[in-house]
Amino acid sequence: MIALNDTVLRLLLAAVVVLPLLGAVAALLPAPPGLRGRGPEQAVLRHGVTVTGLVLLAALALTAGFAHDRAGEVQAETDVSWIPALGVRLHLGVDGISLPLVVLTALLTFLCALYSYRNPPKGPAPRAFVALLLVLEAGTLATFTALDLILFFLAFETVLVPMYFLIARWGGAGRTRAAGKFIVYTLLGSVVMLLGLLLLGLRAGTFDMVALAAGQGAGLGRATQITAVLALGVGFAVKTPMWPLHTWLPDAHTAAPTVGSVLLAGVLLKMGTYGLVRIVLPAAPEGARFFAPYLAAFAVVGILYGSLACLFLVRDGTGGDLKRLIAYSSVGHMGFVLLGIATLTRTGVNGALFANVAHGLVTGLLFFLVGAVKERTGSTELDQFARGSGAALYGRAPRLGGLLAFGAVASLGLPGLAGFWGEMLALLGAYHPADGLSRPAYLVFLALGAFGTLLTAAYLLLVVRRVCTGGRETAAAKLPDVRGYEFAAWTPLVVLTVLAGLWPALLLGLTDPAVQHLLPGVSR
């Protein structure tokens, strides 16, 4: 949109990755004179807002300077040798697939920092909190921009430790166990993933993702590709998470602080599906084709399982927790993303990428809202705060109730909102999967997935009924409604949800050329 010099773009991208790291170090140091604010806590929280704000600005400038007519190509590329002994290069760049995720990450982290500024998480001093948040941001942004397999792995791992501490130190009940489960699952997954990356890189003779994508699996035997995809797939599937490797997610979400949940659902889960699209599809196409039907089957089971779990949790007397429910709904939504990828078609993969971003926006918003509900009612357990006829949020805090209903209908995929297009395209892709994949099988998956959308709609509407509506006597006990800073943190998500729903071409125009680039020779 804006013609920016290539060097400027490169610097902007480097800034996006490096700024949060520097900011994390700076957060640990005492504030310099003039930036002390009203006290050390306020100063460090403000520092968090400043740094994430700068990163967001840099990401937006990068988007503005990105040549949208060449979205399929890697732009703003930096390529410096780092560890020649292992062939590791500091290779960064963005294309139409990574750019939306970069912006989403920068935006969500900024909103989290903004939210925490006025509403610091309950727990130890916020200094470490801000530092960890920034390291988390650096890790995710590096994951989405790395173009070297080993650098990608390093970035992928960088996210683990900050998230662990965010859950273990600022979380709610059962946090130690949940944090431990989170890190053991994801680490086990990522070590197996490392084996796949090494196998791929060593056999292909390069760790460069661009070269690997261009090679389309050249020089890799069928057995190597299948082994590599299996190892990579396990790593990414744990992160995504794919049924049956999802069991860490509900616990982690339930225990995590609001900000942790938002980032976990909004950004961290995307790293798994991003890896599948970025690495597995182009670098080992034969292996991907071998595993695609299995992936699709697991994805569909995930969709159904997630929705059924939610349907169970929303019922009265089951002790369901709203955070846990949204976590299970994430398993379902990510199932659509995986189904889209498993079709190996342009339509499906575009749908998957769209659903990825939409899920980040909508689920991020939902976790924010649930955090606000918890803060006001003291609980997220449906049976506690929504006894009897319901919590009557419409009456007690109308704006909060309205937003929650909005989030729920966006999540169930109402046309006109962000949740619709991704799932529709993923199912459309399954209607006509890539050549060589069994069409009848995919038609069954399509039918089951479509049934899943019905179940999704059912439980989300039930959630709205239990949380937003209720008896007159409940409605009388007013709750504080949405506050200014909450509006500030949530409005961008609402606006983008509507925008992406009404104008999907905005996102698809970016992803489609890049997907064509990664899947050459695929016509649909």
Add this chain to the structure above:
Amino acid sequence: MRHPVLAAAGPVQSVDWVAIAPVAVPAVVALGLLVADLFLTERRKPLLGWGAVAGLALALLALLPLTGRERATFCLTTDATACGYTADGFALAIQLLVLGAALLAALLSLTTVADSKLPPGEFWFLLLSSVAGAALLPAARDLATLVIALEVASLPLFALIALRRGDRLASEAALKFFLSSVAATAVTLLGVSFVYAATGSLHLRGVAEGLRDVDPALSALAPAGVVLTLAGFAFKTAAVPYHFWVPETYVGAPVPVAAYLSVVGKTAGFSGLVLVTVYAFPAYAGTWGPVLAVLAALTMTAGNLAALRQRADAAHGAVRLLAWSSVAQAGYLLVPIAAAAYADDPGRAVGATVAYALMYAVVNLGAFAVVLHVGRPGARVADFRGLHAAHPLLALALGFFLLCLAGLPPGVVGLFAKVAVFGAAVDAGLGWLAVVMAVNVAIGLVYYLRWTALLFRAPDAAPARLRRAAPLTAALALAAVAGLVLSGAPQLILRFASGSLL
């Protein structure tokens, strides 16, 4: 260094004093300190420790002129290619590790020697003798020198462990270590004699050639010799099934000696193992490759499972946990050596071991330094709870070292060292071993992270009193800076893994 077999070959061999300086300096300083001990008054005895530190620094400097060109000495007068001592890339890298780690351990020992009233003359003599042996080992190129170096490296350790007089734990530890070590040495010597009988040479290169076509009449002798020799070296590396002595010995020994043992003692074993396998027995790669691979898998699993079962409130828990973790890490170190049996370019695989050992030396000594700082004999893991509140820098340092051992960012160097090891395994086609190691890395993470998380909890008791001393702080700072620099530029150690080592 001259043994009868070689001396018989002709006139005196020439000696390249510059090449052997890194070995000779600690040996000479050791003797000097032993003599000086007789003439120093009680008040002046601390000087001995500083003398040892200076000697080690000098030995490190002696490495500088050796870089660049390979030098060999103690060569046969009849055959200039058959040399007993070679200062090549592998030898220099290991010598750097041994001397640097010994320097850190010596800095750590300065306060312990004073605090525990250990006899200084004996202590420093024994420590430096062991260093001389460990430094000689990687440069040794014949089996006799190799065995002698290994014994010089380990015999003083028995005495060092038992030096805390009147301590039942210490004498028990020393005895345990001594008995198992002597048994291993006996086995090695038997193996070496078989190999000598089968090949007629003690030089590693001669052995390698001799083993290619062994006299059919001796065809049973040669593999037996190979296996027995390996079994002896496996002990020094504390590989399964020789790992039981490790925790008792570490707990019984003074903490700096345990630190030394965990790094230098282990490195001695590994360099010996590399020399016999890759240099001397390439013809039997089909035998020792799978054996080492299985040993690696068993060792890391045993070490990690034992470490995982450690309770936070067990007495001596901190050292014991580090002991089991060192067993597990030994398993990782064995992986590339096993891979060298299958690889086209064994130098690359061995380089991965060297790189990993260098990383391990830095961060493990750093972790021991923190344990020593927090002081309190028999420190439990639980004693570290809330360390961050009282001593933030110390807690951050320990957290960093532990994450390096676990191989997670910000311990980038630990991560990449593991990547190099994984790479060696995958490259060699040892997929199953890579998977076993992957599972082990995840198990290891649990206990490293559990400890790290404890540092940042709210303290439940009065903060631990620190043992403050300049040398301790210096050692800790050195390890921390080295770890940080290596995390920024892992190439510094990983270049060994790029293949120019052998």
